[in-house]
Amino acid sequence: MTAKPYPDSYYAASANQAFVFPSLSESIQADVCVIGSGITGVVSALKLAEQGYKVALLEAEQVGFGASGRSGGQAIFGWACEQSYLENLVGQESARHFWSIALEGLAHTKQRIKDYQIDCDWCDGMAHLGMKARHDHALQTWYHQLQDNYGYNSLTLWDNDQVREQIDSPLYTSGLYDANSGHLHPLNYTLGLVAAAKSAGVDIYQGSRVTQIIQGESVTLKTVAGQVQAKHVILACNAYLEGLSPYLESRVMPVGTYIAATEPLGEAKCWSLMKGMAACDINFVLDYYRCSADHRLLFGGRVSYSGAEPRDLKAIMRAQMIHVFPQLRAVNIDYAWGGYVGITMNRAPHFGRLANNIYYAQGFSGHGIAACGIAGELMAEAIATTAERFDLFTRIPHRAFPGGRLLRTPALVLAMAYYRIRDYL
Template sequence: MAVRNPSAHVDSWYSRSATPSPARPPLQGRDTADVVVLGAGLTGLSAALELAQAGLKVIVLEARRTGWGASGRNGGQVIFGYGCDQAKIAAMVGREASKALFDWSVEGVDLVKQRIADHGIDAHWRDGHAHVAIKPRHVAELKAWQADLADTYGYGVQWWDREQLRAQLDSPRYLGGLYDPRSGHLHPLNYTLGLARAAEAAGVRIHEGSEVLSLQRGARPVLRTAKGEVQAGFVVLAGNALAYRIAPELDDKIMPVGTYVGATEPLGEERAQALIRNGMAVADINWALDYFRLSADHRLLFGGRASYSTLPPPNLAGTMRARMTRVFPQLRDVKFNSVWGGLIDISLNRAPHWGRLGDNVYFAQGFSGHGVAATGLAGRVIAEAIRGQAARLDAFARIPHRNFPGGRALRTPLLVAAMAWFKLRDALW
């Protein structure tokens, strides 16, 4: 997770294979805008693009490089839904509201594909995603989920039994899976950088190396950095796990969690395609899940592990390789060329936490590891609200959110203990 230098992206297969992107100058002095956005990740850039296309002057302030955080180093899986089960959302807001929120999550998936096409982004998009079962209880859960998706939400996914799944996925580990042809996967850093170029083409100014140090609220709020400030009619806070103390009332609603991904050495086209014949992305449904897919240059990109203390696990590469060979025993001779991690933001109920503070400060956080599609939707929904159409943001704001228990001193140890129980459940049941 170390940074090679302050102006570089974190070393990963993504940063090594990304389309070159120019460094953007830091903010110097005072400026004004219609909207100022904290964070040049997927949420902030999505909001900025939508607002600029509507004719507003937008300035984006980024502490490091565009896409430096989770937007540029995640697992790259683009999936409908949110970080928690849709049934949990229905219990919180009601069935009809839950149906609308689900439909909007599918819009988020389609929005990613639309922006790739509209702006010519080289994001390595591939169609297809499967949630897979390791244990008999997973089979029952997935079949119940398939029925609920069809009956309640009108969304069809395919159940593949063990034989059907094995025809596409050469792993002995899984008993079956739900396949969704509409979801898919991409190169997240290339997508984020492409979104930045599209925003700039629409008139957005992005300042890198411009960490926001404070927010001054009021009729025309101000974001301040070490060397400048921007006053605007509206502020969008899109720093997620990396923003802290800018709006203290938001901080205790999310917890930073470390997640990790590795890229193998090149496998060659024939060997790679033999692993996942249809090129889909895959995730199991354990609490401490594994997820994986193929890269455009025929590597296996394998994600797993999570650190609820935010400290990288010891011998990360060795642990990841052990998890990979449990899925694909035929890769025992294969090593990782790079392993990297980063912080995501989880909410206590794993549901999205989007809304406003007062009349002119908007925020989106709590993507809970399910953000590649939802972040784009969040930016669009916030842009709609700033332009006076707040119905969709109000629907998200009705999802109740509580602080993590334990305060600053105890909330991380409490979460670590809770996650240990879920991992034990994965192992024993």
């Protein structure tokens, strides 16, 4: 089967390595078969291969084809849902475990870049921006909650004047800056992980979509032209899982989100827009942006619940960018692309097992760069040593989207319309 090419993105145009992996055309055996070559799948494969497991990694398209190779690149602390939500759900003590696991995810992201010498333009700093009194209050509450209850002390609150010094936009009234978060080139980060997995001995197949999973003590995974027999399986397909598990798909909604890359603006211009960090506002449907290593503005936002890419994406993204940075009116957009984020009903991550030996991690809800890496590590840990930390996540209940896999979109459109109106108000 031929793998689809990457979308025509700034990331694909600036990828610093490419791989030729075969398509699976025979019957093979492995200790572990990982399905999906985003950050989640590749990290789990890498960690297991480093511990001596025979690992096969099957990717439907090219390695890094999914969200991991297209994202905003913002590596952020915590989970997509708020800590207070987790506290109410599972109690203070367990919520603290989730928090420290999330921080471990961020720390390990930076460590992996060092350990495997991944050339992916890491930069420190990330700002969450408020644009109205309700946001200002929410950022203050967030700051005190994390600083006072969790001892997280890399945060700084910005008032109206301070936020204007950092981000040259008329929109913002406050900010919460985290020196511990950061941003990176997501495709080059993912490809760097793939290179490490290959060196560690993982057998990687592209253009090898798994079409059927036959459960058992030894699991059989069928592709169009081959099959894998494995003792353990890791499902790491997130929003790109199409028809492989109705149960998983009913609990995660693929929502399209889009990014535009301007022409190179030069270092001084980029620095005048924002001081090196990544940023996003705190609306439910949010704008997120950062400057690239070659000094373009990468501006993300806009969502599509139908999954269809909006027509004339460059013009739409340009209008949104100019709303935030009116001074970029004359700037050209070189690339615009999109991808799917996998949203859960409660925006908490959805980890678990389909059977004793089939693990999954999905539903990072747009907050996956750091979280996916630790999800991959927890699945590897569950197979190699102990499932204690992985199983913590099964305490988070997840409801199916009304209508299940086929009819979930209309319900989500209604729910999101509510949040969109709330953002405007």
